[in-house]
Amino acid sequence: MDKENFDEEFKKLWNETPASHSESEKEASWEKFHSKTFAEKKKKTKPWRYYAAAAVLLFVLIGTGLYFNTKPQLENVVLAENVIENTTQKIKYVVLPDNSKVELSPNSKITYSNNFALNRKIEIIGEAYFKVTKDKKHPFQVFCNETTTTVLGTSFIVKESDKKEVTVELYEGSVQMNVKGKDQKWILKPGEKFTYGNELASVAEFSRFIDFDNEKLSVLSTYIEVNYGYKVILPKENLDQKITIRINKKEDLKTIVQLISEMYNLNFEINEDLKQITFQ
Template sequence: MDEKKLEEELKKIWDETPISHSDTEKELSWQQFQEKAFASKKQKNKSWRHYAAAAAILLFVLIGSGLYFSNSSLLNNSTISIAGNTIENTSSFIKSIVLPDSSKVELSPNSKIVYADNFAVNRKVEVSGEAYFKVKKDKQHPFQVICNETTTTVLGTSFTVTGYEKKGVEVALFEGSVEMSVKDQSKKWILKPGEKFTYGNETAVVAEFNRFVDFDDEKLSNVSTYIESNYGYKVMLPEEYKNQKITVRINKKEELKTILELISEMYNLNFEVNENLKQITFQ
C-alpha cells in the first residue's frame, strides 16, 4: 500500500473513532497526528517501520476510546454482536460483558444495552430487557442505569434491572446501595441489599425479596442440580461424594467460579471446567 492510500485509510478509521470531542477538535487532532506520522514528503525511502509506528499510534487512540472489549467468562465465551456502542444479546444464553470502566454485565437473552462514547466520565447505560450489573467503584463518576422512565444511580454494587418496552421496571439489589428515581418525579428511593424496587402504571413499590438460596443439611448432589439449572453446566461428582451433606447459603447472583472454589475447599477436591461440553468435573 502506498503512502497516500495508507494515509487515506488511517483518516477514515480516525473519523469513525468515537472520541468525545467536536468535529473541529477531531480535525485538529488529525492534522497534528498527520504532521507527525507523515512528516515529510521529501523522505522518499521511508521504511515500513514508520507506517507501523503510525498504525500503533492510531491503535492506542482506539483502545483509549473504549472500542476494545474483554469477553472472557466462565459462563459463556461466545462472541457478542457489537454495533457502535450498542450490545445486543440475540442468543438463548446469558452473555458476559466487560464495559470500558471494567464494570461487568450479564446480559439476558433478547436484551440489549447502550452506553455513551465517553464512558470513562459519563457512566450511563440504557437497558432494554434484563441485565445484571457488577459495578466498578468510582466515586467521582457515579454509574447510572436508565430503563424506561427510571434511573438507578450507584457508586459500586451489584443488582439486576428488568424492563421490557413500557411494561414497567424492576430493580433487585444484591449488594451495596442504589438510589432510584423516576422521570418527572422529585422523590428518591434508597434501596438496601435484599430490597426490590418495582415501577409500573405510575406507581413505585419497594419490597423485600430473598436474594439467597439455602442448602440446609442437603445432599451435595442437590447443589450440582442447582448449578446445572442456573448456570448451564453439568456437574460430575465422585460417586462417594454425591450423598455427602452440605449446609451453605449462596447468593443467587454469585459467580459460578466462587461456588466451585467453595465446594473444592470444603471437600478437598479439584475441579476442571470443560467449556465445549459445558461440564464441570470434581475429582
C-alpha cells in the same frame, strides 16, 4: 493451622459486625482468614471437623453479605460496543470499558456513549444484571423507561416487563432510584427491590439467597447445571454427602466450585469446551 489457632480466628471473625466495616476492611479480614486457614492444605489429611467449621463460617459470612469475590466467573466475555443486543436464548456476558460486568438476558439491549469511562450512563431495554466497578467520581447510571438507577459500585438487576413495569433488585451495595417527573428519591439496601409501573412506585424485600439445608451434594450440582450451564461430575462416594450452605443467587460460579473443593477435599478441572466441571 492447629485447632486452637483455628478456633481463635473463627471466633474473631464470627464476632465482627460486617455492616460496620468498610469494603477494604472486609476484604482484608477475609484474606487474613483464608490465608491462615487454607494456605497449607494437605490433601486427604485434614480432619473433617476443620472443613465443617470452615463451612459454617462461610455460611455465616455469605449470609451476612461478607463473601469473597474472585476473578470473573467462567464466562464468555465479549468486547463491549456502543450498542449491544442479545438476540440469542442464552445470557450474553459483557465487559464494559470501565470493567463493569453485565449479564444481558435474551431479547435485551443496552446502549452507552463513546466516552463511557467519564460518562457512565446506560440505557436498557429488557433485563440485565450489573456488577459495577467502583468509581466515586463517576456514578454509574442505568436508564430504563422512566426510571434512573444511580450507583457507585454494586450489583443489581434491572428488568422491564412487557407492560413497561420496571423492577430493580439490589444484591450488593446501595442504589438510588429516581423517576422522571418526580422529586422523591428511593435508596435501596441489599435484598430490596424497587418497582415502578402505572405511575406508582414501591419498595419491597426479595430473597437474594438460596439455602441448601442438609441437602445432598448432588442437589447443589443440579443447581449449578441449571443456573450456570455447567455439568458437574462428582465421585460416587460424594454424591450423597450432605451440605448446609447459603449462596447469593448471583454468586460467581468459581467461588462455589472452590468452596466445594475446600469442604470436601477435592481437586477440580474445568472444561470450557464441554461446559463441564469434574471433581476428583
